Amino acid sequence: MTQTIQAVRGMNDVLPDQAPVWEFFEDTARGLLAQYGYRNIRMPILEKTELFVRSIGEVTDIVEKEMYTFVDQLNGESLTLRPEGTASCVRAMVEHNLLYNGAQRVFYIGPMFRHERPQKGRYRQFHQVGVEALGFPGPDVDVEHMVMGASLWKRLGLDGLRLEINTLGNAASRSRYRTRLIAYLEKHSKVLDAAARRRLQSNPLRVLDSKNPAMRDVIAGAPRLADDLDEDSRGHFEELQGLLNNAGIGFAINDRLVRGLDYYNDVVYEWTTSRLGAQGTVCAGGRYDGLIEQIGGKPAPACGFAMGIERLLTLLGEARISVPARAADAYLVHDGASATRFAWNVAESLRAHGLSIVLHCGGGSFRSQMKRADASGARFAVIIGDEEAGRNVVSLKPMREAGEQMQVDAEQAAAMILKSNSS
Numbered sequence: 286m287t288q289t290i291q292a293v294r295g296m297n298d299v300l301p302d303q304a305p306v307w308e309f310f311e312d313t314a315r316g317l318l319a320q321y322g323y324r325n326i327r328m329p330i331l332e333k334t335e336l337f338v339r340s341i342g343e344v345t346d347i348v349e350k351e352m353y354t355f356v357d358q359l360n361g362e363s364l365t366l367r368p369e370g371t372a373s374c375v376r377a378m379v380e381h382n383l384l385y386n387g388a389q390r391v392f393y394i395g396p397m398f399r400h401e402r403p404q405k406g407r408y409r410q411f412h413q414v415g416v417e418a419l420g421f422p423g424p425d426v427d428v429e430h431m432v433m434g435a436s437l438w439k440r441l442g443l444d445g446l447r448l449e450i451n452t453l454g455n456a457a458s459r460s461r462y463r464t465r466l467i468a469y470l471e472k473h474s475k476v477l478d479a480a481a482r483r484r485l486q487s488n489p490l491r492v493l494d495s496k497n498p499a500m501r502d503v504i505a506g507a508p509r510l511a512d513d514l515d516e517d518s519r520g521h522f523e524e525l526q527g528l529l530n531n532a533g534i535g536f537a538i539n540d541r542l543v544r545g546l547d548y549y550n551d552v553v554y555e556w557t558t559s560r561l562g563a564q565g566t567v568c569a570g571g572r573y574d575g576l577i578e579q580i581g582g583k584p585a586p587a588c589g590f591a592m593g594i595e596r597l598l599t600l601l602g603e604a605r606i607s608v609p610a611r612a613a614d615a616y617l618v619h620d621g622a623s624a625t626r627f628a629w630n631v632a633e634s635l636r637a638h639g640l641s642i643v644l645h646c647g648g649g650s651f652r653s654q655m656k657r658a659d660a661s662g663a664r665f666a667v668i669i670g671d672e673e674a675g676r677n678v679v680s681l682k683p684m685r686e687a688g689e690q691m692q693v694d695a696e697q698a699a700a701m702i703l704k705s706n707s708s
Contacts, residue, residue: 295401295409306598309608311394313440314414318392321433323416326391328373330398334363340372340576342488342547351399366398370415371548371573371589372580378419379582388420394594406564406596416570417589423572424525427552430590432532434556434568441597442606446567448534450554451542452522453490454514456575459550462513463489473503494543509540521551544569548576552588560603561596568592612662614640614702616684618654621671628669631679631695635667638699642667659684665702 292298299307315325334354341347353366367373370393383389393415401407416433418426431448438446453459466489470477477485478500481492493504514522529536536554544553553571561567570590578584601608615635619628632644643661645654651668658666668680668690679698682690683705693701 293409295403297408297410305611306601306608307594308611310441310594310598310601311414314394314437315392317433317437317440318414318416321390321429323390323392326374326377326393327395328367328370328377328393330367330396331364332367332373332376334365336372336376336580337365337368340375340548340580341369345488345491345547347399351401353398353400368399369397370395370413370591371417371576374415374417374589375419375576375580375582375587379577379580384420384577384582384585388418390418392416404564406561406593406599408595412594413591414594415589415591417587419577419587420585421588422574422586423588424521424528424552427525427572427588428528428532428534430570430588431529431534431536431554434590434592435534437592438556441601443597443600443604445560446556446558448536448554448556449539449542450525450529450536450552451539452511452514452518452551453543453549453553453571454510454518455550458510458514458518459490462508462510465508465513466490466492469506469508470503476500476503488547490543493541504541511540518551525552544571548573548579550574554590556592558600560600564596566593567596567600610662612641612664613643614663614706615642615665615667616658616661616663617642617644617667617669618651618658619645619669620651620654621674623671623674624669627674627677627695631667631669631698634695635699635702638703640699640702664705667698 334352337352338348347368352368355364356362357364374391374393378384378389394412396410396412398410400409403409416430418430434448438444454462467485470481470485470489470492474482474485476499477492478495478497481495481497481500484491493507495504526536542553542555549571551572551574554569555566556568557565558567559565568590570588572586572588574586577587617628617632619625628644632642635642643663645657655666664683664685666682666684668682673679673692677695678692679695680690680692681698681701
């Protein structure tokens with residue numbers, strides 16, 4: 286027997302019984318983002334590798350170890366499955382000159398790819414909702430993004446999420462801090478692991494993001510970037526805190542929060558939970574004022590965030606939050622040559638009124654079809670035999686609530702089902 290082909294490790298199917306919670310989450314997110322004036326943008330899954338090397342940073346875990354990169358056999362070009370969405374979004378903005386029309390608020394939903402060790406909350410194909418605001422200097426838009434996060438958690442029924450914020454300062458601030466940090470880390474070079482030593486000169490801030498327990502004390506004793514902030518960066522961060530307080534959003538300052546992407550500056554933040562173990566970050570973002578110019582556009586400020594859909598769905602499941610069922614309004618049962626022809630017309634007529642109708646296919650007795658109707662979860666069974674077809678009527682039977690089966694004119698069936706839905 287031929288061996289069954291299975292999905293690639295770390296890339297999961299979403300089965301029909303699982304899809305409703307995804308749809309509920311995505312619909313809730315889309316509705317909220319639309320209320321804040323964000324419009325949908327859709328970028329390719331595949332991009333030139335150079336885009337991510339230039340934007341994310343060559344000396345990062347993502348670029349060094351996690352990207353799915355290959356050479357296009359037709360033209361020898363290096364291509365990469367997108368590991369995150371911000372770089373692709375900015376590339377699209379620059380390529381299509383969208384910022385010439387003014388500042389832009391956009392969002393996207395889709396898969397990202399990283400070659401990581403699969404575990405709970407971390408997959409090789411994972412899905413994100415990404416939100417970007419380009420052309421806004423902030424910090425009002427930074428706070429808008431954090432308020433949007435808090436609003437989404439409320440709509441989803443999630444509690445216990447914690448907001449941590451930090452500032453990385455501007456380029457001048459980080460340059461001063463970088464000098465002090467390198468000097469400090471060099472004094473403790475014997476404790477640094479191989480990754481930290483490799484990044485010591487090229488990207489020392491990433492050393493602070495290490496999860497190596499042997500380096501915990503060294504990282505805890507490192508100089509604080511806040512001591513090197515200039516007046517503009519300090520003012521931006523203080524104003525942001527004031528706006529968060531005014532909005533009633535609780536937060537904690539985490540001066541070791543640096544994020545894993547090189548393009549961030551000034552404000553960075555994470556929404557975290559203690560319910561997912563090591564994968565506790567469910568939403569993260571910050572400001573990336575230099576990225577648009579870095580990718581080739583005219584300099585402009587920008588900020589954004591992304592949330593991990595799988596991690597948030599895991600939280601929804603653990604919180605036992607019920608998701609509205611999406612059963613059909615009616616299951617249409619039919620038996621007989623005339624009945625079958627009439628059933629097609631009735632089904633389309635009911636759908637034209639906005640109803641969800643499952644038309645039985647595959648034949649079978651009335652009894653077996655009624656079993657299918659019951660198993661479908663539909664609220665009504667619409668029953669048609671040759672006798673009903675000859676008189677242009679249908680039998681309407683409630684399946685989920687008390688009520689008698691009745692014969693009604695085919696044109697009246699839609700009104701009766703709609704009336705029941707609204708009651």
